[in-house]
Amino acid sequence: MKFQFESIADFIAMNGHGPYVWASYAITFAVLIFLLVSPLLQKKAFVKQQIKQQKLAQANNSASELTE
């Protein structure tokens, strides 16, 4: 188990295959991060919307109690 490249620049260049390898990894990790983050964001949006609705419902309730 040893670092296979002479230098960091070498590591990035990968004997000319760098662009291919790094592009693949970049795309893959972008997708993985999207997969992970999107449900979290969706949940956040959902909670926000739900809280808004709860407030609305409460406002409605107190209003209708007043009129009755």
Added chain:
Amino acid sequence: MAWQWFHRLGSPRWFYEKTTPWLPWLATLSIALIVTAAVWGLAFAPADFKQGNSYRIIYIHVPAAFLALAGYYIMAISGAVGLIWKMKLPFMVMKSAAPIGALLTFVSLVTGSIWGKPTWGTWWEWDARITSMLILFFLYLGMIALQQAFQHRDTADKASAVLALVGMVNIPIIYKSVDWWNTLHQPATIKFTSKSSIDPSMLYPLLTMVIGFYVFYALVLLLNTRVEILRRENRTQWVNDLISTTNKRA
């Protein structure tokens, strides 16, 4: 007893609450595995004597391809369970699995395509496996399109479950046909490096990554299903309470 458990599994609330403690474990494990394997594969695994460094793409390409295929079966089987036992939860799993699977298929296609350029000198080749993967991608797209096309949720669930089942019956047929078609034409192009030739020093990071991807898939599927559960049960008391408590904590 077993049946009781099975039916409780059908309860979204039970599922939601039971899986909450799993999430941090799954997240930690999957991130650890994937990062380890990526570093290992990119920096420490030896270069392939024929393909040089470009082969390092294998560490994401193959796990993505595995999960893409497995994901279809997971989706179809949950659809079948939902249809047969008339449970809600499996439909939510099925619905969440479709975009994940499609994206993983996409990843495997794109990484494979990028890999092709330095190895075959071309972006695309009508190889049997590649072609099958493309068709799998279409099957996923069909699932997603059908799901979104319906406005009534119940109908969307059941209809896409039927499609997933039909697709599942067809996948082996499609694979065999494409394989046969490809051997018929005997393309003179390079074959994939055969499995046996892969050196253990290259194999271990791959295995690590495959396991990492499986755990990651489970995590993401869970997260998506949980959001779906919340959306569908948004009128129930328990979700309301859950929202209130998060609201107070925030």
Added chain:
Amino acid sequence: MTESVTEAAIPLLELRNLGCERDERLLFSGLDVQLFPGDVVQIGGPNGAGKTTLLRALAGISTDFHGQIRYAGQALPEAAWEFAGDSLYLGHLPGIKKALTPAENLEWYKAQSGAAISIGDALAAVGLYGYEDTPCYQLSAGQLRRVALARLHLSCARIWILDEPFTAIDKLGVSQLEALIAQQSAKGGVVILTSHQDLSLPQLRMVNLQDYQSARDKTKIGLGSLSDGDAYHA
């Protein structure tokens, strides 16, 4: 509700604690109705009360309901085949092919029911004598509905489920249809229908769906008020 329990027999059709929801909004619940031979029931309620939803559930088109529907003492999913042979449903859509003539359209239905009356007679009975061979796209709105209504003459079914059968029908037609319903009731059949018009049928029983909405719903403005956020079963 006053039940007309004339005999201790099993009701031909029975709804037990029936409830329907659409998109998780409960339309009505706890509906209990027993229908004995001879009964005619008009389902009432304002627009959007759930009448069509109820009739579709009764006819077996939709299975989105809670509670039980029993046909001649058997729960429906089991007796579905017998029920299908003994019931006739006419919905908002007439189920008539515009490309075919009235006679050709009815042939398919006649093949199912095996009634004795000829198609020509059935068409004449709904005032379409002479239109047997006119393609249906050339018919007016009311004439098209009449073709669908001709099925009532062609059927041997005891249970009729009619969703707004009087739509687009002229006055004479309405009174003829009322007579037909009365006749079906006299023959020992059961008729369930919706309509926003007042009918002049002596045997008529009303079931108002508004009575089966949850308590909170009714406090709101009756007409077309959306009850979101409540009335969901937990």
Added chain:
Amino acid sequence: MTESVTEAAIPLLELRNLGCERDERLLFSGLDVQLFPGDVVQIGGPNGAGKTTLLRALAGISTDFHGQIRYAGQALPEAAWEFAGDSLYLGHLPGIKKALTPAENLEWYKAQSGAAISIGDALAAVGLYGYEDTPCYQLSAGQLRRVALARLHLSCARIWILDEPFTAIDKLGVSQLEALIAQQSAKGGVVILTSHQDLSLPQLRMVNLQDYQSARDKTKIGLGSLSDGDAYHA
């Protein structure tokens, strides 16, 4: 026919010797009607009499007619543009997109008419308060018709042409709609409508299409009798 010639002014809408035929069968002919501001006319006649055909000709959708339609003293083909801006037609089909919400549907119509009232108010006026953002495919038959009827509130047109506007509408809705028509008449508008129900509008004038059928036709059974082989104009 008794014409209410209250002033010597030009009628807002005038039918002169109007006749319609479908597939070379004459439905009616010699129809002469003058409509002054404030008039409400119900076109009567049994199913298939030609009511829809007449209204479509009036609205400018069909041009298959004989005789003349005059708007504010001008013959129609010439004054078509002004007439289009001053008239509103509601047919058997509601003209509502099921994928859109009621509010989105009405926006398009509002952009045309430039009325002052807001869409929300118009929907509330037809009893759809709270349904602004429900997609229309989730509405019941009557609710869908109500969305179409909301256009009556959104329009500044003086001439309303309504083909069976009461279809699928519940009782409360019917009386509200009648009030709306009375109001339009009071504002100096003109309403032409068909319906098989009796309306309780004081200003109502009836025009029965059967009176304008050719003599031989009337000797046959009135209801839905096909007059084939004769009644063709030579």
Added chain:
Amino acid sequence: MRDNSPAASLLGGFIASFRRDLLIAARHKAELTNPLVFFLIAVTLIPLGVSPEKTVLALLAPGIVWVMALLATLLSLDGLFRSDYDDGSLEQMLISPQSLYFTVMAKVLVHWLVSGLPVTLLAPVLGLMLSLPIEGYLPLLASLALGTASMSLIGAVGAALTVSLRKGGLLLSLIVMPLYIPVLIFGASAVQTAVQGGAIGMQLAVLGAFLALAIVLAPIAALGALRISTNG
């Protein structure tokens, strides 16, 4: 009061549905020729777009004819249950006391008679236009006959799933096309192999097996899909 011997009802339902659908098809004469004309025109576009050279066309002929036949079948699928759904007949069909398996079979059979069969019969003419070698004609006929029948059956499932959707046409293509690929592969290969002088027994046998499988399974799946579509 009612006489409904099961066997009579089964067969009766099949025949009644079959006759009705054929009648409707016959009433819309223009539509009858539609898949055919699409097939004809789409194949004609190829020489215009690609190349009018005989050698090139001969090379392409089996594949192009098969692909276009597939598309023609596909595009005619949309109407399979659509009009029944729109006018309420489908509801009536589903609550009728007849065996729905046979009703669906009758519909699919009519669809094939109206689209797959004419396309098959026209294919040799198009083969001629694309300079298909003489050995290809019989295999073309045989493979298309078997293949279009399978495609009608499989397509019925897709048509049933999308029946309640507006503009379902292209969605239907998306769903169904991947399922058609095995049929296309074996069908086109049968013709190609025959042109190159090979034996095509295997390909035809596989196409036959597909058809048998489809006859058993497809109507059941379609029926389930129809019930689901109308439930909403």
Added chain:
Amino acid sequence: MRDNSPAASLLGGFIASFRRDLLIAARHKAELTNPLVFFLIAVTLIPLGVSPEKTVLALLAPGIVWVMALLATLLSLDGLFRSDYDDGSLEQMLISPQSLYFTVMAKVLVHWLVSGLPVTLLAPVLGLMLSLPIEGYLPLLASLALGTASMSLIGAVGAALTVSLRKGGLLLSLIVMPLYIPVLIFGASAVQTAVQGGAIGMQLAVLGAFLALAIVLAPIAALGALRISTNG
């Protein structure tokens, strides 16, 4: 009582229609991607049916991509006025006091944005899959952009003519396809010429001229056709 300055009404009608149609398209998200997916799948069928060999595919690429883009546009045409007709909006549109030329233009524009444009943008990817030589990509984009716009416009006339017919889809293809042939010929030839190293100014100029002509004439013809279709 009413304020209807003609200019405001013209533009207002265009914008209102445009927004409404875009909204409907956005509401049916799945349908948005349909022409695209059809295009993708139909092109994929070719290697499966014909041959996966690179040399063969490169030869076919320009023609096949163009033919399939044409078919994808064609198949998405059916919905252009259909749903408006079905729900009565079309009647309302025709009797509305707005300039119908702009209303039709708005509809066509939305159609192109939703079908022609995405197909054009996807075409290079498919070119890649069919091993299209590198010189072909820009001409492919340019010719498809011009060509699909003309096709949307011409297609609108066909869609208007067939709107009152049930299952108009295939009849529509039949009417419209012959009109598309000139577009196809010049479009495919532009790509082919470019691949062979020739100049393609002439082809693009002709496509541009078609487009200009279509913008002026097609909406008027479509309008007339709509009036005729709804008159019956």
